[in-house]
Amino acid sequence: MKASRPTRIELAPLALLLAAALLLAGSRAAAADNPNDACLACHSDKTLTTKRAGRTVSLYVETKKFSSSIHGSLSCTNCHADLEGKDLPHDTPLKRVDCGACHGEESKQHAKSLHGRAVARGDALAPRCASCHGNHDILSVKDPRSPVSPMNVPFTCGKCHREGTPVQTQRKIEQHNILENYAESMHGEALLRKGLSVTANCASCHTAHNILPHTDPNSSIARVNIAKTCTKCHARIEDVHRKTIKGELWEKEAHVLPACVDCHQPHKVRKVFYTQGMADADCMRCHANPNLKTRDGRPLTVHAADLSSSRHAKVACSQCHSDVNASRVRPCETITGPVDCSKCHEQISQDYQRSKHGQLFAKKDPNAPVCKECHGTHRVLGKHDPQSVTFATNIPTLCARCHREGKQAAVRYVGAQHDIIPHYRESIHGKGLLKSGLTVTATCTNCHTAHRELPKSDPESTVNPANLPATCGQCHHGIQEQFVNSVHSRTVTTTTKDLPVCSDCHSAHQIRRADEDGFKLDIMAKCGRCHAEIAKTYFETYHGKVSRLGYTKTAKCYDCHGAHDILKVTDPRSHLSRANVVETCQKCHASATRRFAGYLTHATHHDPKKYPFLFWTFWGMTSLLVGTFIAGGLHTLLWLPRAFQMRRELKAEEARQAAERNGGKEKHDGER
């Protein structure tokens, strides 16, 4: 409501004051000499007539009606100003009364209005002030007998705007059966049958004096203003309609949103009124046709079953295709662009625009996916519907459409992860989702979000190392709680080096069960990527050697240090603090003592400063070993030539003896 147009209620005290002043003036005048008596001397005669434009017009003024009218205390010349000081009988015709002399604002509005402009054109059917308000018998708008009292407005307007009147038949009025429709509408029913005087009548929507066509942007029923007009009474109606709109969009973006009248047709206002006009049935008259195509061949067929089974079953065509214009024969001919889902899904749209998908879309990349790529068009199903492509178990397949190796998303990808889809399928998450059918298992969107996917390098990405613990913590909350307090957490350790996050040990897409042998055996290499020296020394101990042989039933990094709750050994809460270390050893060595815990789990005999006794033991043993081998080896090598010599002699001797035996035998045989 503009400040320059104060309401009637605001004006009331002013009007009262004015009326009192006029009354005072009038009574003073009457006391002196009632000027109206002179006029009424002639005009109280019922037979007083005049000819005007060939018609006989009565000039009778009913004294009683005039005196009881709102102007009853005025003198005739207050309105018929041109008679002021004139002799009687006066000349005819008189000038037309100018209500604007007192009612300046109303008069101005009327002049600009449809009615006023018709008057200016000289349209004989054009209504003037008196057409609605009467002339000498004008009553207060609050008087139930007044033709402009709320209960009478429809009839007053209906004088011209009912079917069959010259206005309705001869002037260009797009609406028909206005009065009848109104009478049947919610508003009409309330006003006319239930006597609710506060319900909307013609003037509530069209205003009293500033009546303009809906095509005029200043009109109260113009598309841009209709919401404001309706919300004069239906103040919180947007809450009912679409919470996401937050009661703003109808005013702010009235050009794209459906206006009230798109659904609730003017004059016929009903609770549910989608069956006619721009209702779905109207659209489907054409779009049910299976052969309907655009000129360039895109199918335009809409399957009613798709819509009725979709999440948008209760959303009218025009709510999405909001470019439609109800006043056209083909309301859709004004459609110029694709459906803008953001009008209802505002937050999601913002996320999308921030996402890599949205960034590509903004760059007009042909591969950039838009809403319908994932959600479809008319058959939009909710993510909880197992039929939906966005249902948890279908997500990997959905994303794989572009992210499978060789597909449009995979070919442009520059990161280190490859074979993402098959790796995911083999991961604990993939198996949980796809083999065990656990819909709560993490799928692509759980980590990357559904609409705000960003590359790992983006600090806002859910898979950025800084945010990953929180992302995984959505499900693995207990683990996150441990992790954020551990030395590996950025909240605990400040360093310029990279700190490990979930994916560094568990990988991104190949995540294995942590109780699998493969994972358990890999973890040393994972820890060793940063803790190279300490991992090396681990492998010099029994624990490490057994692990390296491929067995898991021995202490590995996390058995002693903890998996996610790793703390400095100086921290009293650490598994390896003085208070806890014995208990930690006892996990495997049931009766371990404090002295047992003195075992050096990362001992190396290569460090003479840190472990001198190990260093010297090792080199002592090594010297003994080398010395023994040198002595033994030399002894053997020196022996070798003699040994061969002995062998030769021995063989020669054996041969000699054999020859002797054979010789003897032959001799013996010869004797026989």
Add this chain to the structure above:
Amino acid sequence: MASVKEQMENVVVEEAKVAPASALAADLGDVIASDEWGPEAPPDRREFVRFTHLHRTLHACMIVSFITLALTGMSLKFSYTGWARFMSHMLGGFQTAGFIHRTAAVIMFAAFFTHIVDLFKLKKREYRSWKELILGSNSMLPMKQDLLEFIATLKWFVGIGERPQYGRWTYWEKFDYFAVFWGVFIIGSTGLTLWFPVFFTRFIPGAFINVATIIHSDEALLATGFIFTVHFFNTHLRPEKFPMDTTVFTGHMPLAELKRDKPREYQALVASGRLEQHLADPQPAIVVKTIRVFAWMALFIGFSIVVWIIYAMLFAYR
């Protein structure tokens, strides 16, 4: 004799060409297709009995337990080699391998202590006092004589002396014998510490487990390395005995060999007139052949372990 030696030169050369593999094949073939089921023992083929039945059994026990200990132990020590992984999995996992390792250790301990007990019995049976046993001519203890023989041997090696007249035990045999004492003490004590760390750390600091690991591991390396090379050579693979000296398995050695190898002992026996007491008929051929197969297997495994150790230490070390 020299002329005969020259005459037979060709024969010797041919004999020397016989490779160990073909010798093994011959031995195996003999066992399988043996027709020598009965001993042919003419009186002059009687052999000198060097080792008692118990000695031979204990030696066999040592071989089995030692090789077992070596295989299971090395598979842990050289865990970074593929062979170790293979061996460990073959043995049924590290826990089973560990069990086998300890079982073998128990066998070795048993053999060791049986020998000690046998020494007491021996003293009771054949010696009047420990002094006689320890300082007598058959003593295993290194003596002044051994030092002299060692020096003489070195001279013989370099060609400035005759081969010494060795007695019952040469100095290298005594060395091997005490190496076992040393080894059992060192490896055995550290092994027990590693076996029962919780118990032992009631008396010693936990870091001593680390020390014990190094000592156990390196001493084992020394033992295996030494046994499978130097010991094998000294007592089995010496060219003059090639391919194998089976005395320790059969307990017997030909009298000629005694005369040649241990002349001092032979002469002492002859002088005392007790040689006859130490002679016996040869072992049945099947026993000898079986022993040879066993010995060859032990040799093969031992050499394989040496190759593995060399590979692990020189080529696969990380």
